Amino acid sequence: MAGSNPNAKPMNLTLKVWRQKNRAAAGQVVDYNVRDISPDMSFLEMLDVLNEDLLRKGDDPVAFDHDCREGICGSCNLFINGRAHGPESGTTTCQLHMRKFSDGDTIVIEPWRANSFPVNKDLSVDRSAFDRIIQAGGYVSVNTGGAPDGNEIPIPKEIADRAFEAATCIGCGACVAACKNASAMLFVSAKVSQLALLPQGHVERATRVENMVAQMDIEGFGACTNIGSCAAECPVGISLENIALLNREFLTAKASSNNLS
Amino acid sequence: MSWISKTFSSSIGRKIIMALTGLFLCSFLVVHLIGNLQLFKDDGGAAFNIYSHFMGTNPLIRTLEWGLVLGFGFHIYEALILTRRNQAARGIGYVESRPSQNSSWQSRNMGLLGTIILVFLLVHLYNFFWRARFGDLDPDINNNDDLYTLVVSSFHQWWYVLLYVLAQVALCYHLIHGFRSAFQTVGLNHRKYTPAIKIFGYVFSVVVCAGFAAMPLYFYFFK
Ligand code: HEM
Ligand code: SF4
Ligand code: FES
Numbered sequence: 001m002a003g004s005n006p007n008a009k010p011m012n013l014t015l016k017v018w019r020q021k022n023r024a025a026a027g028q029v030v031d032y033n034v035r036d037i038s039p040d041m042s043f044l045e046m047l048d049v050l051n052e053d054l055l056r057k058g059d060d061p062v063a064f065d066h067d068c069r070e071g072i073c074g075s076c077n078l079f080i081n082g083r084a085h086g087p088e089s090g091t092t093t094c095q096l097h098m099r100k101f102s103d104g105d106t107i108v109i110e111p112w113r114a115n116s117f118p119v120n121k122d123l124s125v126d127r128s129a130f131d132r133i134i135q136a137g138g139y140v141s142v143n144t145g146g147a148p149d150g151n152e153i154p155i156p157k158e159i160a161d162r163a164f165e166a167a168t169c170i171g172c173g174a175c176v177a178a179c180k181n182a183s184a185m186l187f188v189s190a191k192v193s194q195l196a197l198l199p200q201g202h203v204e205r206a207t208r209v210e211n212m213v214a215q216m217d218i219e220g221f222g223a224c225t226n227i228g229s230c231a232a233e234c235p236v237g238i239s240l241e242n243i244a245l246l247n248r249e250f251l252t253a254k255a256s257s258n259n260l261s
Numbered sequence: 262m263s264w265i266s267k268t269f270s271s272s273i274g275r276k277i278i279m280a281l282t283g284l285f286l287c288s289f290l291v292v293h294l295i296g297n298l299q300l301f302k303d304d305g306g307a308a309f310n311i312y313s314h315f316m317g318t319n320p321l322i323r324t325l326e327w328g329l330v331l332g333f334g335f336h337i338y339e340a341l342i343l344t345r346r347n348q349a350a351r352g353i354g355y356v357e358s359r360p361s362q363n364s365s366w367q368s369r370n371m372g373l374l375g376t377i378i379l380v381f382l383l384v385h386l387y388n389f390f391w392r393a394r395f396g397d398l399d400p401d402i403n404n405n406d407d408l409y410t411l412v413v414s415s416f417h418q419w420w421y422v423l424l425y426v427l428a429q430v431a432l433c434y435h436l437i438h439g440f441r442s443a444f445q446t447v448g449l450n451h452r453k454y455t456p457a458i459k460i461f462g463y464v465f466s467v468v469v470c471a472g473f474a475a476m477p478l479y480f481y482f483f484k
Contacts, residue, residue, distance in 0.1 A: 016356070016357075018356075029356055079355060081357060081359065082355065082357040082358045082359030082360075082362075083359055083362060083363070108356060108357040110355055110356060110357070113351055113352065113353055113354060113355055114350060114351060114352065115349065115350055115351065115352035116350065178360075178363060180347070180351075180360065180364075180369050181346075181347035181350055181351070182347070182350035182351045182352075183272075183347070183350070213271055213272075213273055214271065216272070217271055217272050220349070220350055221272075221350055222272075222346060222347035222349075222350035222351070223272035223273075223275065223276055223343045223346060223347060224272075224273075224276065224446075225276075225343075225347070225368065225371060225442065226368065226438075226441075226442040226445045226446065227364045227365075227368040227369055228363070228364050228365075228368065229360060229363040229364040232363035232364065233363055240445065240450065241450050241452075243445065243450075244445050244448045244449065244450030245448070245450075246273075247273055247276075247277070247445075247446060247447065247448040248448030250271075250273045250274075251273075251277065251447075251448065254264065254268040254274075259264060260263070260264055261263075261264065261267070
């Protein structure tokens with residue numbers, strides 16, 4: 001198999017995993033041992049091994065969020081050894097590989113922690129707060145035509161690139177999880193920037209930022225204190241420049257929109 | 262709710278108030294430091310007392326003083342509201358958290374640093390400002406209130422010197438993060454200017470706080 005290392009020695013690990021039956025239940029950390037883990041496995045495949053063990057013993061498997069396992073969907077969300085998406089920068093949990101750990105390691109695995117992200121079960125959290133922020137304004141509702149029409153609009157390459165960079169946000173919530181204030185500013189700023197930079201987004205520019213920020217506050221996320229742990233842990237490298245842009249957009253919108261209430 | 266109150270009660274609006282008041286307080290620090298440098302003049306405090314008499318009586322200064330009270334008031338009020346909001350936003354904390362791997366200590370402890378500054382501020386205001394304005398200081402040779410002698414005697418007490426130096430260390434860290442943070446908050450982040458703002462903020466914090474800390478140390482050890 002390409003990329004695999006036949007000499008890599010399998011590892012035995014101790015896992016400290018957050019277990020919680022449902023939203024209402026109190027949770028606790030439970031210790032597990034997993035054996036013969038290949039360094040070529042992804043972190044989620046390692047959890048699959050644990051779950052197969054648990055099923056074989058008739059125990060309840062550990063619930064965790066995942067979908068594409070290719071680093072593109074933003075479903076996976078584990079707080080591993082005190083870091084969002086684990087010790088490696090610029091990666092999602094599904095793209096984290098066990099070769100980043102050593103035989104005999106103890107690994108603490110927790111769900112994202114934020115009041116606005118309630119735990120569904122074990123490591124799986126409800127991130128619908130993000131969906132409601134998007135519903136509040138993270139869209140373009142005017143008719144923008146098909147791809148040929150889009151290509152007719154002259155957009156400087158630099159602006160298009162910046163919008164595209166902002167658009168790479170996969171909505172995983174690592175920014176909220178890593179932030180001391182559980183602030184969603186990096187996520188909201190990426191979504192606001194992406195649309196504010198492009199001509200198609202200008203029509204609803206002011207109401208968009210007003211409504212998205214209002215929803216962000218209603219959801220109970222914290223306020224940004226420019227700590228920067230969000231950008232440091234973001235798997236796709238959304239930059240803090242977007243937060244400055246969001247604040248500018250917000251002030252401009254508040255000062256210039258026709259919205260009196 | 263009107264759009265104005267809505268703007269300034271939103272999380273970003275409150276942050277912008279913190280940033281603007283914070284930068285305003287920075288400008289106050291510059292004026293306060295430059296004026297107080299007269300403590301180093303070897304004239305038995307005559308120049309310093311003329312200056313403090315002016316600051317205590319000039320109508321323009323007395324008016325600006327209210328701006329300063331409001332600046333501190335809003336900064337501290339918003340700090341309280343936002344810090345409480347931010348603590349509530351996390352809810353249950355992590356069992357294992359390693360924030361030092363992704364952020365600076367001072368950026369995560371602005372509330373703690375601010376509280377140290379506040380405690381210092383209350384002691385400082387009570388001892389110097391209150392007694393200069395409402396107390397009965399003896400007159401000096403020019404018949405000005407002799408604040409200088411009070412400063413010298415205060416700075417001969419070791420615990421007072423310690424409090425002052427500690428407070429300046431706290432202020433320094435508060436500003437190392439706060440200065441750059443304020444520009445980011447009001448939306449000024451630009452690849453041309455931000456690196457310069459960061460360097461300037463760092464130098465500003467160290468120079469201003471070292472300047473203030475030099476005063477108690479100078480009187481304790483050399484006068
Ligand atoms: C001379 C006194 C002070 C100065 C010059 C100052 C300056 C600043 C500046 C420039 C900021 C950055 C604003 C921003 O991030 O947008 C800030 C933030 C902050 N300050 Fe102060 N401050 C002072 C006193 C205080 C006091 C007395 C408290 C608390 C009782 C306090 C608490 C805070 C908090 C909690 C923050 C928020 C942290 C953040 O947003 O980064 N400060 N301060
Ligand atoms: S900004 Fe980064 S960390 Fe936050 S949701 Fe988007 S991709 Fe995840
Ligand atoms: S499972 Fe899709 S990004 Fe990790």
